[in-house]
Amino acid sequence: MDQANILIIGGGVIGSAIAHAVSQRSDDVFLVEQNPKLGMATSTRNSGVIHSGIYYPKNSLKARLCIEGNRLMYEFCAKHNVPFRHTGKLVVAADAHEEPALLALKKNGEDNGVEGLRLIGPDEIRAREPHITGVAALDVPSTGIVSAEDLVRTYGRLAADQGANIVQRAKVISLEPSPGAIRVGLRIGDEQDSQDETIEARCIINAAGLYADEVAALLGNMSWKIYPVRGEYCEIRGPRRTLINNLVYPLPHADALSLGVHFTKTLWGTVLLGPTARYVDAKDNYERDRLSIPDFVQGAKPLLPEVQESDLQLGYSGLRPKLVPPGGKGYADFVITRDPAVPQAIHLVGMESPGLTAAPAVAVHVAKMVEEMMD
Numbered sequence: 113m114d115q116a117n118i119l120i121i122g123g124g125v126i127g128s129a130i131a132h133a134v135s136q137r138s139d140d141v142f143l144v145e146q147n148p149k150l151g152m153a154t155s156t157r158n159s160g161v162i163h164s165g166i167y168y169p170k171n172s173l174k175a176r177l178c179i180e181g182n183r184l185m186y187e188f189c190a191k192h193n194v195p196f197r198h199t200g201k202l203v204v205a206a207d208a209h210e211e212p213a214l215l216a217l218k219k220n221g222e223d224n225g226v227e228g229l230r231l232i233g234p235d236e237i238r239a240r241e242p243h244i245t246g247v248a249a250l251d252v253p254s255t256g257i258v259s260a261e262d263l264v265r266t267y268g269r270l271a272a273d274q275g276a277n278i279v280q281r282a283k284v285i286s287l288e289p290s291p292g293a294i295r296v297g298l299r300i301g302d303e304q305d306s307q308d309e310t311i312e313a314r315c316i317i318n319a320a321g322l323y324a325d326e327v328a329a330l331l332g333n334m335s336w337k338i339y340p341v342r343g344e345y346c347e348i349r350g351p352r353r354t355l356i357n358n359l360v361y362p363l364p365h366a367d368a369l370s371l372g373v374h375f376t377k378t379l380w381g382t383v384l385l386g387p388t389a390r391y392v393d394a395k396d397n398y399e400r401d402r403l404s405i406p407d408f409v410q411g412a413k414p415l416l417p418e419v420q421e422s423d424l425q426l427g428y429s430g431l432r433p434k435l436v437p438p439g440g441k442g443y444a445d446f447v448i449t450r451d452p453a454v455p456q457a458i459h460l461v462g463m464e465s466p467g468l469t470a471a472p473a474v475a476v477h478v479a480k481m482v483e484e485m486m487d
């Protein structure tokens with residue numbers, strides 16, 4: 113049986129960033145991922161935006177880790193040649209009714225310590241985004257975009273260079289605590305051809321994204337239930353992609369489900385329109401019953417009146433791991449906690465947006481928890 117000091121379950125951006133951080137200090141680190149490659153789930157089905165931290169309640173983990181992650185992300189990408197662009201973004205009030213919400217967002221961002229926030233009027237909006245209509249906008253200079261695929265791949269490569277064992281096509285199917293360790297049952301291979309193996313780990317880190325509740329349940333911890341909320345995208349390719357120069361957001365939805373359908377000029381020069389937000393029935397339901405292009409056009413018109421159905425084609429979709437049930441109200445923060453009954457396990461649950469941005473800071477935070485645990 114293999115022995116691990118630290119075994120990380122889930123090779124998304126969070127698990128990969130943690131593997132990179134903990135393998136700087138520890139030997140015998142394992143990162144196990146059920147898919148054939150790292151980052152095939154939520155981590156590469158998103159907008160790729162490096163968020164600033166304006167949206168989240170003061171002192172929440174989301175606010176703190178987003179702001180710290182934003183800084184660390186730019187440093188990491190520059191150092192390791194991960195494609196990124198420091199773009200800034202505009203949050204646009206479409207009409208006068210939205211101006212109080214824009215002011216409140218600015219105040220919230222300032223309370224969180226986000227720097228450089230500035231209100232601008234219609235002339236400056238037009239100068240920066242000639243096709244966007246709005247009465248006022250919040251200029252958020254610390255926002256940017258990153259290639260999520262390259263980011264995850266780079267974390268994985270650097271972790272492997274530091275000696276971490278990256279095991280793909282390996283699904284965790286059982287967790288059995290024993291004194292001072294946890295026995296981790298793995299199913300390795302694909303459905304036609306698989307074999308079961310066990311690794312004994314001194315510490316496990318549950319970074320299983322949409323499945324973090326089910327992984328926690330393998331230890332008997334039924335504290336959480338994750339509800340998948342699908343975000344769908346359309347894309348503008350070809351000459352009409354010049355309708356948007358940069359990143360343009362509406363005010364966030366009052367239901368707190370999402371930041372609203374926004375426009376993102378990608379690193380490849382196309383424009384993403386999305387993501388929408390809708391609870392779905394299954395954690396693999398990416399495509400069933402997709403919204404139509406006319407639905408997207410209707411949503412986009414208030415800010416971009418010129419957009420036509422012929423400009424858009426359907427793009428990919430992603431699933432948010434929400435802790436708030438359908439119809440439920442309120443805000444759920446990231447959960448990063450040691451298991452009360454099995455203290456050598458750390459769970460990361462509800463790692464929705466801004467999880468991509470926060471990943472480098474989450475990794476530092478979890479590496480400290482592991483150090484304290486191992487002392």
Ligand SMILES: Cc1cc2nc3c(=O)[nH]c(=O)nc-3n(C[C@H](O)[C@H](O)[C@H](O)COP(=O)(O)OP(=O)(O)OC[C@H]3O[C@@H](n4cnc5c(N)ncnc54)[C@H](O)[C@@H]3O)c2cc1C
Nearest residue numbers: 122124125126146155158161284321343430464467468469
């Ligand atoms: C539509 C959308 C847009 C978003 N936009 C942004 C954005 O612009 N900026 C931002 O900062 N954040 C954004 N996010 C959030 C961000 O994508 C996530 O917070 C982040 O990717 C979460 O990473 P993760 O590693 O926790 O999850 P995942 O990428 O889901 O990784 C978890 C991994 O665990 C593996 N796994 C699960 N169970 C097991 C098991 N039993 N055994 C082995 N492996 C297992 C899965 O296969 C998966 O690869 C967005 C999310 C969505 C859905």
